[in-house]
Amino acid sequence: MNSPLALLGGDAAIRQPGPHFSWPPITDRSQKVVAEQLAESISIYDRSGVIAELEDALANYFGVKHAVLMSSGTAALHAAYAACVIEPGDEVIVPAYTFFATATPLLHLGAIPVLADCDETGNISVTEVAAKITPNTAAIVATHMWGIPANVPALRALAQEHHLALIEDGSHAHGASLDGQKVGSFGKAAAFSMNGPKPLSAGEGGFVLTNDDEVFYRTLMFAHYNKRCRSEIPPTSALHRFAVTGTGLKFRIHPLAASFALDQLAHLDEYLAGRAEIAKLMCDELKEVAGISVPQLPSKHQAAWYGLPLTYVPDELGGLPVERFHQALLAEGLKEVDQPGSTRPLNQLPLIQDPAALFPFQPEFERVQYWPGQFPVAETVHHHTLKLPVWHREEDVPLARAYVSGIKKVVEHHHDLKG
Numbered sequence: 001m002n003s004p005l006a007l008l009g010g011d012a013a014i015r016q017p018g019p020h021f022s023w024p025p026i027t028d029r030s031q032k033v034v035a036e037q038l039a040e041s042i043s044i045y046d047r048s049g050v051i052a053e054l055e056d057a058l059a060n061y062f063g064v065k066h067a068v069l070m071s072s073g074t075a076a077l078h079a080a081y082a083a084c085v086i087e088p089g090d091e092v093i094v095p096a097y098t099f100f101a102t103a104t105p106l107l108h109l110g111a112i113p114v115l116a117d118c119d120e121t122g123n124i125s126v127t128e129v130a131a132k133i134t135p136n137t138a139a140i141v142a143t144h145m146w147g148i149p150a151n152v153p154a155l156r157a158l159a160q161e162h163h164l165a166l167i168e169d170g171s172h173a174h175g176a177s178l179d180g181q182k183v184g185s186f187g188k189a190a191a192f193s194m195n196g197p198k199p200l201s202a203g204e205g206g207f208v209l210t211n212d213d214e215v216f217y218r219t220l221m222f223a224h225y226n227k228r229c230r231s232e233i234p235p236t237s238a239l240h241r242f243a244v245t246g247t248g249l250k251f252r253i254h255p256l257a258a259s260f261a262l263d264q265l266a267h268l269d270e271y272l273a274g275r276a277e278i279a280k281l282m283c284d285e286l287k288e289v290a291g292i293s294v295p296q297l298p299s300k301h302q303a304a305w306y307g308l309p310l311t312y313v314p315d316e317l318g319g320l321p322v323e324r325f326h327q328a329l330l331a332e333g334l335k336e337v338d339q340p341g342s343t344r345p346l347n348q349l350p351l352i353q354d355p356a357a358l359f360p361f362q363p364e365f366e367r368v369q370y371w372p373g374q375f376p377v378a379e380t381v382h383h384h385t386l387k388l389p390v391w392h393r394e395e396d397v398p399l400a401r402a403y404v405s406g407i408k409k410v411v412e413h414h415h416d417l418k419g
């Protein structure tokens with residue numbers, strides 16, 4: 001067959017070798033601040049130096065009272081759940097569609113993750129959450145998927161009505177906001193990852209945010225024993241007597257990672273503004289394209305654009321399978337178009353289907369039963385999501401436009417891909 005599509009022997013839309021996207025931006029300044037930190041101190045036991053500077057900067061940026069640094073986002077989630085006193089047998093409503101670490105720390109506390117389906121935006125559905133509340137529910141967790149704010153005002157109202165804790169997983173969404181209020185400041189606590197590709201990166205790291213003093217003390221107790229607990233938990237607190245050991249776990253961030261993240265944070269708003277422009281450009285170009293649906297945000301919501309999740313609509317392209325469409329895009333040289341793998345509906349993961357197998361000492365887990373097919377919206381959204389990177393620099397605009405053209409080319413010639 002004679003087709004212009006690269007998959008069928010035509011010329012590729014993009015010839016530039018990959019990778020086409022890298023994150024975080026590493027500048028001369030990044031090198032300098034990390035080298036300075038190396039000379040100053042590589043091990044910090046208390047809240048001093050770069051640890052204090054970054055925690056203060058985070059609390060200020062997010063508009064919350066306390067920020068506590070952690071070694072990872074997973075550790076931050078674990079600490080936040082422990083600090084909100086999630087107990088064995090508690091049910092915690094979590095998104096069916098999220099990265100698994102949103103839910104897995106709950107298993108380590110003996111709590112039961114109760115999955116709730118998303119809506120067509122990919123974010124947890126408020127009606128599905130409401131339907132899952134039982135007398136055993138202790139908390140509701142929301143992830144702001146791909147940096148697009150979840151409906152946390154409605155979830156907060158629901159949580160208040162039922163006396164539940166709302167906990168945010170902001171790992172995709174540093175700096176995203178609803179009506180000017182940053183995600184991470186809506187609930188009782190929030191946890192963020194600063195892993196490699198996250199909008200705010202330390203390479204490895206994470207943090208917990210809270211306005212609640214008791215949650216703050218318990219976060220310290222869970223993850224930062226001795227010096228920090230002794231100096232930051234007041235002697236009037238009933239927890240103070242445990243300060244030397246805390247709970248006996250340690251999840252400190254490395255000071256070099258903290259110094260890198262502090263410099264990144266100083267540029268975050270500039271990076272996000274650049275991303276917002278390029279995301280708008282790509283969405284404006286793609287919104288009329290058959291087979292592609294772009295995210296739509298209320299006008300006063302700002303995303304952090306961890307990725308641009310496009311929803312593929314096979315019915316508009318004669319039922320062409322998403323896998324074949326994706327293959328054609330890759331052949332066109334759109335190397336960064338991704339069908340996310342490890343971020344997938346949690347009911348598809350063996351650990352969530354059968355936690356009792358790895359936690360035999362938790363008899364409660366015998367009643368956890370998940371299997372594929374239970375969350376039709378999450379499973380359809382996931383299957384049809386094609387994620388694009390969102391660049392932030394002016395000089396990347398031509399590449400963003402080339403990706404748009406490559407997508408339009410495959411859509412225009414999709415008939416050639418049949419049979």
Ligand SMILES: *Cc1c(COP(=O)(O)O)cnc(C)c1O
Nearest residue numbers: 072073074099101102171193195
């Ligand atoms: C990355 C991520 C985590 C885990 O963070 P780590 O720093 O890798 O431990 C948790 N939740 C979500 C939504 C994430 O994207």
